[in-house]
Amino acid sequence: MPRHAREARSACLGVALTILTGLAVAAPGSAHEEKRYDPGASDTAIKIGNTAPYSGPLSSNGIIARTEAAYFKMINDQGGVNGRKIEFISYDDAYSPPKTVEQTRKLIEIVEVLLLFNQLGTPTTMSVIKYVNARKVPQLFIAAGATVFGDHRAYPWSMGFQPSYQSETRIYGKYLRENYPDGKIAVLSSNDDFGRDNIKGLKDGLGDAAGNVVAEVTYETSAPTIDSELVKLKFSGASIFVNFASAKFAAQAIKKAAEIGWKPVHILHGNSQSISAVLKPAGLENARDIITASYSKDPADAAWKDDPGLKRFSDFMAEHMPGEDQDNSYVVYGYNAAQALVEVLKQCKDDLTRANVMRQAEALNGAHLDMLLPDIALTTSPSDHYPIERMQLQKFDGRNWARFGTGVEGMLDKK
Structure with missing residues (x-):
């Protein structure tokens, strides 16, 4: 097994592991695909990094990352993604670009996350986008709509989420x-x-x-x-x-x-x-x-009272975020974004390399999320890093x- 994979496994689990001969390598003639890992991934865990404004002028948006943390906990309680638990490491950047730089470097160089997810803000994300792309770390579903976040030529490792x-x-x-x-x-x-x-x-x-x-x-x-x-x-x-x-x-x-x-x-x-x-x-x-x-459903809109997606969202809120206002559009946003990332991770199967994470993010073909409007779905390709392109x-x-x-x-x- 490559040295960096052993280091990622040790960092993720916090214990010394016994490396078995032939571990994660398919035997000749095996029907199972070979397991592949980059830093931040292992047989048991996937490290996801995030920066959010828990303080500062956009502190009201901090609920987005708190919703995502709750969603990932729900997924973990259900057994995780392909048997792996999501470790969601989210740091406060106070909507301050210098702080975003500091926290992003920490996530990549010290924590060694597999990917960055839903970092919030245009000026904050712009402060790290060149660094992230130089390090070839997926920066998925950025929580901002700057048009440049879908520029697949300039920033092939970055992808927006909402319409630009x-x-x-x-x-x-x-x-x-x-x-x-x-x-x-x-x-x-x-x-x-x-x-x-x-x-x-x-x-x-x-x-x-x-x-x-x-x-x-x-x-x-x-x-x-x-x-x-x-x-x-x-x-x-x-x-x-x-x-x-x-x-x-x-x-x-x-x-x-x-x-x-x-x-x-x-x-x-x-x-x-x-x-x-x-x-x-x-x-x-x-x-x-x-x-x-x-582009999202309003939970307070009576038109959705019998909608299965709203029912799943309401059940999630009742069990995992009791006391929070489910009509808050920032909560809906965080739920949608987290559900989208889980879809990408499922597609990765046992190939949790950064390159494959990016390939799967570029291969969404009409993916439906619980809280998107019915005629809106996620579609991407290597030349299309704008997953959502319709609004009402x-x-x-x-x-x-x-x-x-x-x-x-x-x-x-x-x-």
Whole structure:
């Protein structure tokens, strides 16, 4: 057995193992496939690394990784994946790129995880993506929609999960162009790659109507509030407010708009559609008629009350996350992402090398997840690192999100 495989097994189990002659090698004529391992994998365990904002400006998103940890525990209680238990090692990076670099290096060089999973944030992930690809470690289902995360040529070891930000915001641009052709538009976005990606997609979707954008205001994620930014946007004379802020700031924007008596057509980024984490703090009445797009089922939507996928999700929440709000879209996100990774690991069978993990992630063919909308499934290939490419518009009715129109293609031009 290769030395690095023995080291990975020892690190994973924390005990000295007796290496048997011929272990994990198929005997001549055996029907069993040869077992293959890279660091982080063994006969009994698979180490998965993650960074998440348990603290800092996006701390409300920390529930995503906590949901994933609970999902993997459920899988382990059921016997694991192909007989192996998932060791989910998740570190707090506080949504700070320098911290992400530190924690990612620790996961790869010291903990020796097999792969990285669902690292959250555009600026944080961008701070490590070159390093991860140089080390040839799979970086799967990144919890951010930067278009670059699907660039299979530049970053062959990385893969997004949700629709790219440009794909999503093109949908909003197209919707506004078709329904409010003369509407004046004001945009709030963060002063980082997340914000810039969103702006580009919006203007691409607007096309000839991009000139309708009369105000663009950015904020720093380290700022305490965005009150002054909202006042500037109101006094631009815009009748349409495109809110591309992350959760905390999106809630502030919704609340402040109501306080200053500004009642524009309100477009909200899909990342901030959580009722419990964003809309409730902002005031549900203040959020009425906000429009966003989604690819996931809303557990509170009566349309899914008899849905088998929702039943499995609800059972999971009751048993493994009691007391948590199952209507929180971040919980739904974490559940979907964890289920997707388990699907990839199942496909790997006994070949748990990093190269094969990546091959299987690139071989999803219409994989269905419990909490995706029925006509949306995961499809990938070596030249397609965008697993989800459809979304549907929805409007908040004061209590729940109500879908309208039909499913919309993400409209991402692949290269």
